[in-house]
Amino acid sequence: MKVPMSVQENIRTLDSHGIAGREIARRLGVSRDAVVKYTGQRDYSPQPPAPVLRPAGSAMTGFETTVETWLGEDQRRPRKQRHTAKRGFDRLVVERGFTGSYSPVQRFVKKWNDLHRQAGEGFTELVWPAGTAQVDFGQAEAIIGGLRQVLHIFVVTFPFSNMRFVQAYRGETSECVCHGLRTVFDHIGAAPRHLVFDNATGIGRRVGQKVVETKLFSAFKLHYRSESRYCNPYSGNEKGNVENAVGFLRRNLMVPEPEAATLQGLNDVLLTRCMALAEATHYRKGLAISELFAQDVAASLALPGVGFDPVRYESRTADKKGNLLIDGNTYAAGSSFHSRTLTVGLRHDVVEILDEQATPVRSFPRAFGRQTETIFEPASLLPLLVTKPGAWGHSQLRPLVPEPGRDWLDKATATNRRRQLNAVDAASGSAGFDAASCRHAHSTRRHPRDRRVGHARPAPVAWPMAAPRRRRTWT
Numbered sequence: 001m002k003v004p005m006s007v008q009e010n011i012r013t014l015d016s017h018g019i020a021g022r023e024i025a026r027r028l029g030v031s032r033d034a035v036v037k038y039t040g041q042r043d044y045s046p047q048p049p050a051p052v053l054r055p056a057g058s059a060m061t062g063f064e065t066t067v068e069t070w071l072g073e074d075q076r077r078p079r080k081q082r083h084t085a086k087r088g089f090d091r092l093v094v095e096r097g098f099t100g101s102y103s104p105v106q107r108f109v110k111k112w113n114d115l116h117r118q119a120g121e122g123f124t125e126l127v128w129p130a131g132t133a134q135v136d137f138g139q140a141e142a143i144i145g146g147l148r149q150v151l152h153i154f155v156v157t158f159p160f161s162n163m164r165f166v167q168a169y170r171g172e173t174s175e176c177v178c179h180g181l182r183t184v185f186d187h188i189g190a191a192p193r194h195l196v197f198d199n200a201t202g203i204g205r206r207v208g209q210k211v212v213e214t215k216l217f218s219a220f221k222l223h224y225r226s227e228s229r230y231c232n233p234y235s236g237n238e239k240g241n242v243e244n245a246v247g248f249l250r251r252n253l254m255v256p257e258p259e260a261a262t263l264q265g266l267n268d269v270l271l272t273r274c275m276a277l278a279e280a281t282h283y284r285k286g287l288a289i290s291e292l293f294a295q296d297v298a299a300s301l302a303l304p305g306v307g308f309d310p311v312r313y314e315s316r317t318a319d320k321k322g323n324l325l326i327d328g329n330t331y332a333a334g335s336s337f338h339s340r341t342l343t344v345g346l347r348h349d350v351v352e353i354l355d356e357q358a359t360p361v362r363s364f365p366r367a368f369g370r371q372t373e374t375i376f377e378p379a380s381l382l383p384l385l386v387t388k389p390g391a392w393g394h395s396q397l398r399p400l401v402p403e404p405g406r407d408w409l410d411k412a413t414a415t416n417r418r419r420q421l422n423a424v425d426a427a428s429g430s431a432g433f434d435a436a437s438c439r440h441a442h443s444t445r446r447h448p449r450d451r452r453v454g455h456a457r458p459a460p461v462a463w464p465m466a467a468p469r470r471r472r473t474w475t
Contacts, residue, residue, distance in 0.1 A: 058108075071083060085109040089105040132194040144266065149170075176348045192300050205230075378397055
């Protein structure tokens with residue numbers, strides 16, 4: 001057992017007074033060997049800690065050369081295809097009959113890697129000037145309209161001040177990126193001079209030494225005069241500020257899961273809470289983040305007089321049913337547009353279909369991910385059913401009509417069904433499909449004297465309807 005420093009001091013003090021070693025041991029209650037050791041020690045300068053060697057022999061004895069050969073050959077292989085300690089252990093067991101445990105192999109591989117580390121490995125601290133922003137995506141859950149959803153959180157940080165902004169989207173497309181950047185730019189009243197992106201972000205990708213950007217984002221940069229830079233593959237450390245901010249904002253703004261009626265309502269709340277974070281003190285510079293962010297804004301570019309509209313237009317030809325395939329999902333333009341070449345406008349939340357004269361004819365909420373059903377607007381199917389009432393039984397519209405209107409249409413004659421669908425079509429133009437179909441269901445309640453199938457008292461063709469309301473779309 002090591003003698004405490006205070007006892008060592010007493011031993012040397014008594015020895016300096018000429019007291020014999022036996023007496024020092026008796027007075028201090030230590031062994032005479034300890035007295036001899038500390039009275040004879042000449043150098044008390046601090047020494048570096050010595051490595052603690054394991055007392056027994058290693059189970060790796062006889063296998064060191066094999067593992068060293070494997071690790072040496074790894075230096076010529078891609079970084080992601082080299083031996084881990086686990087892989088080395090598995091090969092030793094299968095190929096060399098190793099009977100030891102995993103731990104000695106793990107210690108040997110770690111020691112070898114530490115001794116053969118290249119001088120250029122590791123990371124360096126990066127300095128970011130004011131007016132530079134970093135951009136990245138993450139994921140988090142939120143409750144929108146009562147439904148739990150996995151959202152893609154778009155994070156923009158200013159590493160000079162450590163100011164952070166976040167917006168939530170349903171995808172990671174170039175339309176989402178441009179809309180999120182414009183939201184931040186409009187909020188702060190300036191556009192950063194430099195934007196740093198991950199290599200996998202939806203607006204551009206580095207291929208070798210060349211960066212390929214989407215046309216939409218190239219137009220966005222021209223609009224705001226900003227410059228972009230892309231990190232090297234697998235080099236998240238090059239934009240470590242935003243990488244850390246993704247986790248920070250997820251833990252601090254989205255725990256527990258936020259609730260909102262709409263996605264836009266959630267984004268408004270997130271923007272407000274991000275501004276509240278600006279009152280904190282910078283972790284290193286000792287100033288309020290808001291003070292440092294003022295320098296970021298001053299070093300940025302002035303906004304142009306008009307905001308950028310982040311929409312991507314593409315040409316699509318409708319099939320014989322009037323459907324369009326957009327990003328792997330099917331949207332119904334309507335049977336009257338079959339085999340026609342239409343223009344599709346893609347925004348972060350809306351898919352808009354325009355005819356040959358660029359006149360909008362349909363608008364749908366944009367679907368992300370693969371949808372198994374056609375996305376359609378119920379009212380757009382009514383004209384075809386008026387022309388072909390026999391298709392009612394297998395129509396996509398049938399499940400959307402409430403009872404007893406659906407039952408009445410099922411049993412009605414072709415003439416009565418055509419007349420009633422025509423009435424719903426006429427009413428949908430001003431009041432919307434939901435209101436028109438509900439009115440139809442109410443009007444088809446059978447009178448006690450009407451017993452014959454298909455002869456309920458239908459509403460007249462021209463219905464007085466409530467105030468117009470927004471149309472719904474269905475998937």
